[in-house]
Amino acid sequence: MNEIAVKCDGLVKTFEDTGALRRLNLLVRKGEIMALIGPSGCGKTTLLRLITGVIPPDSGSISIGGDLVAGPGLVVPPEMRRVGMVFQNYALFPHLSVAANVAYGLQGPGRDDDVRAMLQLVRLSEHANRMPNELSGGEQQRVALARALGPQPDVLLLDEPFSNLDSEQRVQVRNEVRAILRMSGTTAIFVTHYQEEALFMGDRVAVQSQGKIEQVGTPDDVFGNPATRFVAAFMGETDFLPGEVQPEGVKTEIGMLQTNNEVRIGTHVDVAVRADDVHITPDPSSNAIVLTREFRGMVNVYRVRLPSGRFVHSLQRHTMQIAPATPVRVVMDPGHPLTCFPGTTP
Amino acid sequence: MFDSTYMARRYSGRVISRIGSWWVSGSGILWVAGSLVAIALLIPVVYLLLRALGAGDAAWEELISVRTARILGRTIWLAFSVTLCCGFxxxxxxxxxxxxxxxxxxxxxxxxxxxxxVPSYVGAYLMISVLGPRGLLQHWLEPLGVQRLPDIYGFPGAFLVLTMLSYPYVLLSTRAALLRMNPAMEEAARNLGSGPWGTFWRVILPQLRPSLVAGGLLVTLYVLRDFGAVSLMRYSTFTRAIFLQYQSSFDRTMAAILALVLVLIAMTILAVDVRTRGRASYHGGDVGSVGSAVTVRLGLWRWPSFCFCFAVVTLALVMPAGVLFLWLVRGISAGVDLSSLWVSALNSLLTSGAAAGLALVAAIPVAVLSVRYVGRASSILERVSYAAFALPGMVVALALVFFGANYARPLYQTMALLLFGYVILFLPEVVGALRASLLQLSPSLEHAARTLGRGPLDVFRTITLPITWPGMAAGVVLVFLTAMKELPVTLILSPLGFRTLSTSVWSAVSEAFFARAAAPALLLIILSSLPMAMLVMRERERIYE
Structure with missing residues (x-):
């Protein structure tokens, strides 16, 4: 189970504008779904293009299924790599039927049976003779998946595959896709820039920023114990509160907070505080006041100004309504230790 | 530490990555083919340049002579007045x-x-056959005692014919701009208290300016490149002066120098055109079609406007068509021999067909490289292929004659040289059509096919070609039909005694056999209307989609 499916070692790729990679390392284990997340321009798509082999790296190496496919003096062309890919725009061949699209990557005598099996897997058997433009977005998505899975690739790459679907379809389709990948035991690298999608889809999550992987871990790990300030900010709505480390915890302006990091007493740190950890109640005697309320449906997110002039966000149920300019008492109620980072302000 | 093969591989990897290619393998053939095409295209121009420079002091004297200045003056005056009048x-x-x-x-x-x-020499032919000496008008007026008409030859004839034939360039680009224009802007101007005239001058016209300039530059280029009309009208602009020089004198250096000056002017116009086009499309970008524009009531101006349209269409379309028909009837009743017509029609079909096929083969590597291997090298290649837009047919013909006579004697006066000339002249159009259809194909389709285990050539055959061929075919057909009516290259490069439709019209009119020119002219007009009909039909399809 711990066999390595994809190994990227010190990948460098320079571009004039955005999307460059700077000595990127990544290990994907066989059979797992690796969710790759990062802001646009961080080089996610570049990484996928390097793995499929449409562009060569400037330096560094890539192995797939134990075979070196790109490295010093070696570039294996895409058609010889056993890498499947599902594209953002699906890239279905418009002049071929659904069945012919799936058959495109298949060979040999069992081809027709394989096509039938793949279409069955994605529940599109009755659409075999349709043309791609006669399908809904979700159906096109499944054809693309069947086509890419057909040749049984060593690894399947999915490049923001749900971004062309509306939000209702998206939830349904991503459940299906996850189930299909599980069923076929496929190793997959799933690229997204939605935090929620990465946490749902990935067995592990890799957070990429500015051409490097910042952290790799289980979804809970990456969300709960962010390794860097960037990961903390990117994976959740996070405010950073400065404080001083004391024996009982970190002393901040909203009270004593517990941290899971080992820090020396007396040092200054910034504690990562998420909106769901911050509780507020109206209190006329408090110096903190609500500035704005952002109504998101099920919840309200309040922006609160602390006496020091810093801001924290607080997430409350939609029934709890507080008008802007109301003084509130801010209470930290995380129920778990918080992460802190070396302080930026003394 | 680094042995030589390692370095070689590293280096090739770098080249590929810089070009941003995704066709890692299989690109070598494309680059070789593309470079060969570019070199072949540059041969005539470079040769012309060397020839002119080789003449030394004599060249400079000729360049700054009064004669050259006169030709330059006439060319610019004609181009300017035709363009202005087309705008009006x-x-x-x-x-x-x-x-x-x-x-x-x-x-x-x-x-x-x-x-x-209507090809320009056909337009000129019809104009001369009506208004010229021994023309229809004089014939009709003779009983009234009119012996002489005002002379049609020279500037007035050339101006009239070229204006009537080329105003549609400005018309079409202006119409397109008007249709794209966001009517909300006009309504806003009216709401802000501006009257209809004020709105036209202060809101509509400024928005039309980019398209007007673009259309106007097309007309200017048309006049600069034209050989047929100015020659038949005996007005010596550059193209005619070059032709006369080439025909009459032993020293062809003078012709080469004139040709270079003409190329320079055309390149200047083209450069301006490219810049305004960029801006024009930028202007088109901010249009959200919000409802359709309100029709303006002309009131008292309704019938005068009608008369204006009627006059233009009569002069530019109805009269030429009627005259052509008249000559055709006269010719047939006088027993003009039509058998030579079929020979020249067949010759036209064969040479144009071969030219279109060759241009396609030459254009494929250039277009694929410029779309899929975006980078400095491929953009140079693409620009070289577009350079022919700045080469009037007369210049291409002249350069190839020089080149053939001096360096490729076996090719001189053969079909091969004629086809070579056509390919140089029409390559830009085919490259443009191929590029347009390749650009519509998302590269991720080809990328997907590669990840499904197919090699680059296989992908081109099974994915790229089946999806893009309608656009490619349209481009090739367009070239085929344009080559049919081409005059100067055909006239100069054809093997001795080889007649096509365009040279038949030319020689008949040159000798004032107006009836004999009618049948080939009509065939040419019909053939040239096909691409227009094709474009219109495609426009319709797009609207229905």
């Missing part, structure tokens, strides 16, 4: 047919751009 005709026509309640607006919208399909 086209803007009212465009506005009337798009935005007003002009009587029979739809009919005028269809008829006004049609003169575009």
């Amino acid at each position: 005709l086209a803007v009212p026509l465009a506005w009337l047919t798009v935005r007003s309640d002009l009587p029979m607006r739809r009919m005028w919208a269809v008829l006004t751009p049609l003169p575009l399909v």
Whole structure:
């Protein structure tokens, strides 16, 4: 189970504008779904293009299924790599039927049976003779998946595959896709820039920023114990509160907070505080006041100004309504230790 | 530490990555083919340049002589006045047919751009056969005692013919701009208290400016490149002066120098055109079509406007068509031999067909490289292929004659050289058509096919070609039909005694056998209307989609 499916070692790729990679390392284990997340321009798509082999790296190496496919003096062309890919725009061949699209990557005598099996897997058997433009977005998505899975690739790459679907379809389709990948035991690298999608889809999550992987871990790990300030900010709505480390915890302006990091007493740190950890109640005697309320449906997110002039966000149920300019008492109620980072302000 | 093969591989990897290629393998053939095409294209121009420079002091003396200045003056004067007049005709026509309640607006919208399909030497021929000496008009007026008409030859004839044939360029670009224009802007101007005239001058016209300039530059280029009309009208602009020089003198250096000056002017116009085009499309970008524009009521101006459209269409379309028909009937009743017509029609078909096929083969590597291997090298290649836009047919013909006579004697006066000339002249159009259809194909389709285990050539055959061929075919057909009516290259490079439709018209008119020119001219007009019909049909399809 711990066999390595994809190994990227010190990948460098320079571009004039955005999307460059700077000595990127990544290990994907066989059979797992690796969710790759990062802001646009961080080089996610570049990484996928390097793995499929449409562009060569400037330096560094890539192995797939134990075979070196790109490295010093070696570039294996895409058609010889056993890498499947599902594209953002699906890239279905418009002049071929659904069945012919799936058959495109298949060979040999069992081809027709394989096509039938793949279409069955994605529940599109009755659409075999349709043309791609006669399908809904979700159906096109499944054809693309069947086509890419057909040749049984060593690894399947999915490049923001749900971004062309509306939000209702998206939830349904991503459940299906996850189930299909599980069923076929496929190793997959799933690229997204939605935090929620990465946490749902990935067995592990890799957070990429500015051409490097910042952290790799289980979804809970990456969300709960962010390794860097960037990961903390990117994976959740996070405010950073400065404080001083004391024996009982970190002393901040909203009270004593517990941290899971080992820090020396007396040092200054910034504690990562998420909106769901911050509780507020109206209190006329408090110096903190609500500035704005952002109504998101099920919840309200309040922006609160602390006496020091810093801001924290607080997430409350939609029934709890507080008008802007109301003084509130801010209470930290995380129920778990918080992460802190070396302080930026003394 | 680094042995040589390692370095070689590293280096090739770097080249590929810099070009941003995804066709890692299989690109070598494309680059070789593309470079060969570019070199072949540059041969004539470079040769012309060397030839002119080789003449030394004599070249400079000729360049700054009074004669050259006169030719330059005539060319610029003709181009300027034709362009200006086209603007004055086209803007009212465009506005009337798009935005007003002009009587029979739809009919005028269809008829006004049609003169575009008449080759310039055919237009000149019809004009001369009516207004010239021994022409129809004089014939009709003779009983009234009119012995001489004002001379049609020279500037007036050239100006009249070229204006009538090329105003559609401005008309079409202006119409397109008017149709794209966001009517909300006009309504806003009216709401802000501006009257209809004020709105036209302060809101509509400024927005039309980029398209007007673009259309006007097309007309200028058309006049600069034209050989047929100015020659038949005996007005010596550059193209005619070059031809006369080439025909009469032993020293062809003078012709080469004139040709270079002409190329320089055309390149300047083209450079301006490229810049304004960029801006024009930028202007088009911010259009959200919000409802359709209100039709403007002309009121008292309704019938005068009608008469204006009627006059233009009569002069540019109805009269030439009628005259052509008349000559055709006269020719047939006088027993003009039609057998030579079929020979020249067949010759035209064969040479144009071969030219279109060759241009396609030459264009594929250039287009694929420029679309899929974006980078400095491929953009240079693409620009070289577009450079022929700045080469009037007369210049291409002259350069190839020089080249053939001095360096490729076996090719001189053969079909191969004629086809080579056609390919140089028409390559830009095919490259443009191929590029347009390749650009519509998302590279992720080819990428997907590669990840499914197919090699680059296989992908081109099974994915790229089946999806893009309609656009490619349209481009090739367009070239085929354009090559049919080409005159100067055909005239100069054809093997001895080889006649096509265009040279038949030319020689018949040159000798004032007006009836004999009618049948090939009619065939040419019909053939040139096909691409227009094709474009119109495609436009319709796009609207229905």
